[in-house]
Amino acid sequence: MDSDNSGPYGYSLIHELIPAIENKYRGTDSATTRFVDGCSTGGWVSLGLQLYYPDVFNGVYSYSPDAIDFENYQLINIYEESQAFINEAGYLRPIMRDTNGEPLLSMKEFIAYENVFGSSDSYLNSGGQFSAHTALYSPKGENGLPKPMFDPYTGVIDLEVAKSWEKYDFKKYAEANWPELGPKLQGKIYIWMGDMDHFYLNTGTRGFDKFLKSTQNPTSDAIIEFTPMEGHCSQFSHKVILLKMQERLESLTP
Template sequence: MICDDARPNVVFETIESSLLKGNPLGDPSLRHVPVYLPPSYDGTERFPVIYLLAGFASTGMSFLNYGFGRQTLPEMIDAMIRRGEMPKVIVVMPDCMTRYGGSQYVDSTATGPYETYLTRELIPHIDRKFRTLTEATHRAVVGKSSGGFGALRLGMRHPKLFAAVGCHSGDMDFDLCYRPNFPVAARALEKYGGSLPAFFTRWESLDKKPRGEFALLDIMAMAACYSPNPSLPPPGNMKLPFEQHTCQLVPEVWEQWKSFDPLTMLNEAKYQDSLGSLRTLFLDCGSQDEYNLQFGHRRFSARATEIGIAHRYEEFPDTHTDTSYRYRASLPLLAEAISG
């Protein structure tokens, strides 16, 4: 029986990152990371760990946000563990936020080395500070949207760190998920004379951000991750993948972007081997996703099946937003995979 007054045990770990110190955007090197601890955590028993990555414009703290009629992620996890619906795990919610709205969990000369921070600083810190099972066989990574992209990419690039991966509506098939926003971003940029610094300076100054310009912020942030330009100072230290006046693709920049696309990466043998070595690979997407991600996920699943990568892919009748309930599908699978 679950006690009605049971509350999830969430502690806040403060991490001073030497890697993020002096990053180009002046973002803090001191990061506050929520860590969920299972009900039986007493400092003696060791537990497997799931790293839970937030989507764009969100961070680890976002998983704690109260919303009427729904559980926070720690409440959801705690309830499932107490009901015996998933094994006991520690869940870490990293902070990889930037002034541009997110890091995509990649290393970039325009934002900072967030992939390296997560893999070489945060994970070792968590293993030192908490009673974790430190082998890769007891570690998983999962996220939604940009977090799903980050989880899938980390699993492909760091097979010695993760044994299970979950990707909820993760960015992929860039031709479909990003390119439709290029004309929207180009129109918004024209209001600022084509100047990214002018746009971003105003954006940061406003208490209420204009919704109609979010597409430009998003594309700017993605460009900072996928096509940085260290020869320019921030803000604006990136190369856009389209020509501003005609909105035509800039081929060499677009190729830089596409090299990050999980669909592109899936064609490389080393990444096929990484995914093939996982104990569990879970992907899902809403069938009405407004960023067209369902099409990329279908292609990814079909290609993975073709080359013999074991995985589970699910679609559900919903859009891209407010789908945190889908973690009920992935987290028990991932926890089971890393608990053996």
């Protein structure tokens, strides 16, 4: 995806890399035979490519995607809450659990871990998960690093920065563009999520699913499957995805 901090990765992929590959190697140079898939962050970016470049790809198979609705950024509503580390009940906010629901790691502990790896003494350039999110979603700060959506040490959320993340909030993006976007996505969206995802990513997918079920003109035909008691990426399968791609292509063959 294109980013203020990392540069025009999305544009370069669509307009430079894909044409170069299809020009050099045997291929169809047709959107009909282009698909995207992935799991976890790969599930997020594959879904993002299908949403933001709907004419370029013929389907997405997204498994356990990172948060696709920032009202449910794991367990945080970034637009309304003031704290990333502590929940409204005053407890440390968990970021990881097992499939029985037992918390394994807190957000505060995870960010402390990333802070150690950043040369800035913060997660902003740690190379970890929240460093990656911040590099993509945030505007560039005065020090050349991305602006933090939440303070690395206190967890206090900067609501102005949170507002700037909206353009990468898939639910908000789809809501704002549905009249044009909806028809281009028919038959193209498949998402799988374990309802006991280890990183609470099912919350954002539930929010996105709720929106898609409310759509009209057109009514979305997206398939979003939630499997009870399954964890992060547990049903990701290249074989299954390839068979789904085949099924999609065969459905379009006269």
